Amino acid sequence: MRKAGLPQSGRVLIFTGAWLLLLLALLASLALGASEIPLTRVAQLLFAPDDSTDSLVVHALRLPRTLVAGLAGAALAVSGLLLQGVTRNPLADPGILGVEAGGACAILVMVVFFPAAPSVLFVPAAFLGGVLAAAAAYSAAHSAANSAGLTPLRLALAGVAVASLLGAATRSVQILFETRAQGALFALSGSVAGRTWEQLWQVAPWLGLGLVLALLFAARVNVLALGEDIASSLGARTARDSAVLTALGVVLAAGSVSVVGPIGFVGLLVPHAARALVGADHRLSLPLTALLGAAFLILADVAARVVDRPAETPVGILVAAAGAPFFVLLARRIGRRA
C-alpha cells in the first residue's frame, strides 16, 4: 500500500535529484546546439569569457536562451500547480483562463499590425494580452454567476470560451494577412530560439517575484485545496485568497507566454509529476514543480535544437508531441480514481 508523506530522507533525495537534473539541463543547453562545445570548455568560458566564437555563442546566445527557458518553464509549471490547487481541477493549466490564447493573439497583432514597433514593446504587449484574456474570462464568469457564485467550473467554461474566441481571431488574422503573419509563425508555436538578455530582463522581475510569492503562499494553497467550505470553516478567507492566487497564476503564465509564446502541457503535467513524487503538500510540491518545470523546458529546448540540426524546431511543438502520451496516461489515472 502506498504511504502518504515521504520520510525526510526520501524528500532530500528527490530534491537533490531535481537540482542535479536542472544542473545537467543547464550544462547540456550551453554545450549542445548547431555547434557542440565540450563541457570543460563551457565551464571555462562561463567564468572567463574570451573573444572566441564559442564564447560568443555561450554568452550571447545560449545563456540568455537557457535562462529564459528555465524561468518560463518554472513559471508555467507553478502557474499550473496554483490553478489546479485553487480550482481543485486536476486538469487545470495556464491555458484554462485563456492566458495563452491572449498572449498568442497579442504577439500576432504586434507582428502583423505594428511591425515597426520597437522590439522592447513585444514582451509587454504579449503579457498584456494574456492578462486581459484572463480578466475577460473572469468578468464573463462573474457576470454569468448566479447564487452558486463564481465556481471553478464556471470560470473554466468562461476561459474556454475566451480562448476559442481568441483562437478564432488569431487564425483569421493569420489567413487575412498571410504574408505578414509568416514572421510570427515560429513565435506562435512557442519557442525560445534567439531570446536575448534584454528580453530576459523584461520578464525576470515579474516571474521572479511571482515565484517567490507563490512559495510564500504555498500553505494557503493547501487550505484552499480542501474546498471552499472546509477552508472557510478553518478560518481561511477563501474569496480573497483564491483571487490572489489565481492572479498570481495568471501573472506567471502571462509572463512566460510573453517571452516564449504559448507552450502547452508543461503547466499541466509537471505539477502532477511533482505531486506524485512528494505528495499533496504544496510547501513541497511547489518548489519541486518549479525545479522540474525549469529543467523540463530547458531539456525540451535542447531537444528542439538537435532534433533537426542545424535547423531549429519550435520547442512548443516538441513539448506537445512529447506531452500528448503523458496526457493520456494522466487521464487514465484520473479516470480510474474517479
Added chain:
Amino acid sequence: MNRPEDLASPLSTHDLKLAYGTSVIVPHLNLSLKAGQVTSIIGPNGCGKSTVLRALARLRPVSGGNVTLYGQALHSLPSKEVARRLAMLPQGPVAPEGLSVEELVWFGRHPHQGRFPVRRPEDREAVAWALSQTGMTIFGRRPLEALSGGQRQRAWIAMSLAQQTEILLLDEPTTYLDLSHQLEVLQLAQRLNREQGKTVVMVLHDLNQAVRYSDEIIAMRDGEVYAQGRPEDVLTPALLTDVFGLKAHLLSDPDTGRPYIIPYALTR
C-alpha cells in the same frame, strides 16, 4: 439586538433569511441553541437543514437578519476567531489526492496558527488527541483514499476536533456509514459533550438515533422550525405526520424511556 438570553446561547439566529439567488429557502428563522447540549436537527430532504447549519457556521451569506455567537454578531468576528470557537464539518467533504490522515488533521490547527505556521507543542498535542479520540492514530500515515468510508469520516471529524472549539457542527456525520460506525460517531459526539462540555449540533436522518443521542431536537419543515425541545416532547405522532408524512407506532425505549419510532405507513 443583544438580548440577555443570547449571551448565554452559543448560536442564535434573529429573523434569519437565507436564499439561493431569488429562491428563498429559509424565510424567517428564530432559533437559539443551548450551551453544553447535543442538539440534532431533523427534517425531510431539502427542508433546509444544511442551509441553516452552513449559515450558523458562516459558510454562506445571509439575505436578512443575523446569527450571533454568544451574543456577538457572527459576521463581524475575524474568520480565524470564529474557527477557533466553532468547528463545522460539511456533508461529504473530498480531500485532495495523496493527503494523509495526519496531514488532514493538522489543518485543524490552521485557525490557531499565524501567517507562517510553526508546529508548537500544543498543536502536536491537539493533533494527537484528535487522532486518539477518533481511533485514527494507527492510520495517521495513510492517504485518505486508502481508507474505508467510516474511517475517512472519522479522519474528517478528527480534523474538526483538532480545532479544539467549544462548538461542533456536523452535517449528516453518519450518512454512508454502517450501523456500528454510525454508533461510533454518535457515541463520540456524546462523549465529547459529556466529558469536554462541547456544544454539539448534528443533522441526523435516523430519528431513533436522534432521540437517543440528543438532549434537544429541532424539527424543520420547509425552512421553518416546526418544533424545538426535548426529544420526548418533540417526537409526537402529530410531528411525524406533519413533518415527515408518516404514521408510526411510538414505543418506549427500555433504556431511556424516550420514544422509539416504528413507521408503518405514509400519509401522503
